[in-house]
Amino acid sequence: MARKARAAMAAEVKEEVKAVEAAPVEEATEAPAETAPVKETGKKAAEKKTSSRKTASKKTETASKKASAKAAVQTNLFIQYQGAELSYSDLIERAKSDAGVKSPKSVNLYVKPEDNMVYYVVDEKVGGFVLA
Numbered sequence: 307m308a309r310k311a312r313a314a315m316a317a318e319v320k321e322e323v324k325a326v327e328a329a330p331v332e333e334a335t336e337a338p339a340e341t342a343p344v345k346e347t348g349k350k351a352a353e354k355k356t357s358s359r360k361t362a363s364k365k366t367e368t369a370s371k372k373a374s375a376k377a378a379v380q381t382n383l384f385i386q387y388q389g390a391e392l393s394y395s396d397l398i399e400r401a402k403s404d405a406g407v408k409s410p411k412s413v414n415l416y417v418k419p420e421d422n423m424v425y426y427v428v429d430e431k432v433g434g435f436v437l438a
Contacts, residue, residue, distance in 0.1 A: 387419035392437065401426035404435055 383394035
């Protein structure tokens with residue numbers, strides 16, 4: 307839908323430029339002063355629309371880069387219980403190796419420190435292991 311709107315706007319600008327270029331130029335002393343700004347205005351308006359779109363797209367790209375940089379924050383999770391410490395990445399790796407899946411689509415962990423167990427579902431394979 308946005309493409310259609312852009313195409314329509316571009317067609318309108320082209321028609322305006324053609325109309326301005328096709329307008330007869332009077333050779334009176336005052337006429338060039340009046341005709342020249344109109345011709346430049348039509349082109350400048352088209353240039354302003356194009357440059358404002360470029361500026362808006364650059365701002366959008368910059369904002370998306372900043373958002374992706376914020377989204378790429380490294381996080382760690384450590385579970386500490388009765389003197390033991392487990393990291394999230396170690397639990398994930400252990401569940402993947404226990405399930406026999408190298409690159410899973412989904413990994414769900416259920417840590418029950420009171421039972422000293424970790425239960426997992428790796429690509430619909432259910433299992434569990436004892437915390438070390």
